[in-house]
Amino acid sequence: MIKKICMTVFALFLLLPSWSQAGSFGKDDPSGVPGQWYVGTTPSYVAPSKHPLLFVHGLNSSSNTWWNENNMYDTAYQNGYETAFIDLYPTKNMWDNGALLAQKIRDIHNYYGEKVVVVAHSKGGIDTQSALVHYGAFPYVARVITLSTPHYGSQLADLAYSSWAGWLTGILGSKNDATYSLQTGYMSYFRSETDHHQNVNRNPVYTFGGTTWGSFGSSLYWGGLYLSAYNSNDGAVTVNSSRLPYGTELRVGDWNHSTIKEGSSTFNLFENYLNEATNTSGFNSHSVVESKEADNAASFIRGGEYSGKKQEVVLVEQGAQSVTFDWISNSPSSQLILKDPGQKADSIFKVEKDESEYFNGAYHHTVTVKDPAPGEWKVEASSSSAEKYLLHVSFESAMNDAMRIHLAQNGISLKTNSSNLKFKQNMTIEYYKDGKLKKSKVKTKNDSLKLPKLGEGVYNVTVDIEGSKDKNAFKRSFIKSVYIDDSGKVYGQ
Template sequence: MAKRLFLSLLFGLLLLSTPSYAIAQSQSLSEAKQLHEGTKGSAMGKGDNGNDETPGEWFVGETPTNPIPDAPLLLFVPGLNNVAQVFWEDGGLYEAAFEAGYETAFIQLHDAGGASADMWDNGKLLAEKITEISDQFQGKPITIIAYSKGGVDAQAAATYYGAWQYIDRIITLSSPHHGSELADLANSSWAGWLAELLGMRGEGTSAVETGYMEHFRSLTDEETYAYVNDYYTLGGTDWGSVFSSTWFGGMYLSSYGDNDGVVTTVSSRLPKGEEVAIGDWNHTSIRSNRIFPIIQDDVLQGNNPSRDYLIYKEQISKTAKTEQYVHGDALRNNKAEKHLFPIEDAIDKVNIQLYTANPLQRVELIDPNGKVYDDVQVTQQEGGFFAGATGYHIQINQPSAGEWSLKMRSEKKNAYLLHGQYDKAIQKQILSETQDRGSDSKWKTNKKQVKEESIEVHYTIVESGQQIPVVTATSKGLPLLSKEFSQLKKNRSYNITMDINGETISGSPFKRTVVDSVYLSE
């Protein structure tokens, strides 16, 4: 507390001018709910075009009938492509906070206005509005409860825009503090067709790529005001119901470890924050009322009770990483399209996931022997990085080795993203991450399973958020020589897709895909 008070006084002396305390443009939550009746469908966000709320507008919750003396004001901050309404849903956090006796406030960031924003624009807006909220509540300490990317926005507001002086603590719910590999995928060369049609490209998505968030962490973690406020983090390991949006995301992210369908548990942690819990929550349920007792007991009241249903970091399972194949393209109107790809021998199980911008008239998966798999599970993706897409899923146990084909027909302008996830014994896997930090590549092949001379890698590099490649190159083996990347500009984010072809020791062709991102600094 003394440190915070000293820094607050120091900050005040350094300011050239005091903050502008505009008249708060706030509404009570009952007024807001009346104003926003019929907009519940937008609560999950619609990417780059669907939300029509007013950025910077904020709302005050109803005064609790049993207010807790000296309790902080709880300010709820939404995430990527979200609007404030995500906290008002039945069984949401607002309901739990109100019943527990806390005063509350809610804010619309830039994403609520129809286009996602990075942490800099959202952080600046959030900091400006926090001064108004603090003024209306007579300087009452503010505890931020931030969902998903809102946690990154909140740290930017506190660290770079002076909001730390109004905040006592920040609680983040599955925030991608180290980025999300799903953001990498959404901005990759293969997913570009689909993301563009869905309107899911935007500054917010690019900002939470793993490469850019590594850059943000390198800038932020040593900043003077980065950890003046106490940070508390929560993360999840559930993927939701089978074939739901978070389940599809969970399947993809399983290659990177435990996750909640959008963010890995590793990414939900802050280097200098305190991890409250990793629990059996998906990326949607982690903002529900079931989380509030943990926030209240462990953070707001500091009781730290033990709970059998929580999985603390010491107990997180070491998930075996799977391997994957990714491909995508445009689909022409009323024309049958076919994509061919190999599945090698020794695969125990393959999960085929297909996303399209519009529903398909027909989809079939055909094995090398001509067997047709048309028993496809179909779902509509309501959230995540591919919100609005139609998802198709086929699982095959002990798939035949050889060339498989995926047949699709669409009656509308369309695009698809194919994700094949291959499960096989660890000792028979083809790719693994190298532990050698001095290596030119973070990936290596399994010499006991692969004919190394057969390996060919095609690199496609795009600037984050763009579709046209800035570099395409092919190499024999891993990695590609660094001279191929000399034309890339500094202080930019780039998305890298590596398409890897080769043969196993037994001569069976295979394909793998690695999607990554990097920020090139000076």
């Protein structure tokens, strides 16, 4: 199919020189050129009722995500649809990509002579909504299908910008304008700018969400484990975030963040929404009202940089059903030993390379312990060279529901469900403005959870907890992002 596409585009160069921005693509152009768009092979018969399809990729991706190890393009072709694909900036925010995409949507509309249906994966759905609502591309689009789009951001983006993870994501290149804009605090601000805009209901939006993670030790499995504190997810985006209150949810299914964009997974479920005469009221769909995330106490997080040897101590409480240790580093050769409270040592970590959107290029060293002995567990690492790392410990325990974190007026609020719970807290803030780190590791006075007045920008907040319930000791970490505008208004979830 790729050869056919290349031949089609070559013909366009010869016959339609005014459309020269539509270039050839395939294995020689794996990363894509931002702003370049491509025309798929025209099926032998195209029904007049079928809209052309424009496929939009997500974060740290490119147009070839729709045909490399993916049958979405081939499925659309076999079903008689004209197709177009575009490359956006893989690491820029929804404003830059929205402006670029709006220009190209107009060109693609003019090429086909009719409106297109946009099928967007992940952040591509946010870029698309930005193009339609804020940059005026709505007249050229019939409707939008979003596949696991984080309409309310991703807590993995919050983690990537946190004080514990910044060492690692900085060297991985994960701290970029795109990830910055997907922090839940910033996305709350984007929703406030978008959801009441006069153009927001010009194009119907249909959403899909996933509930399955990858295999044990994989990046999507780890992402799913981290996000499980915030409800069902596909390893990168929670189901709640994939929804829009004024959109129509077509399906939540057992897809992960990668398989949800495959043609064999979802195409047949949204095909009825691709035609010009579609009567959407006749299909099995329903509107979904936004629901809040859980924000429960399921994680303990540490991170930083070391050379030689490093030890992290993890406190496991009595009654925990399981605990998963995930040492994430920029090196696959980390030598790790896990010691239980009785000092029994074992090297039982499974190593997998991260291929996700937020920690791409890192290495996960993962192990799960069932019915762990209570007390101090130790992760001991050694490396012959300097290493950046992030330790994420996930608990399956009744203690997870003992405490929750919420955004309060001018600060963060911790709520407990037990009078027997005693704890002390420590809050650290990474303050960013326009994507640039302005102040790092800001501490509040007297362990206060009130946000300092640093100005407009994103406040990435880490709250570390050490406490006990009925004399049962525990430690946990909460990470949350908040956006404060130039008038002092607070945005967050």
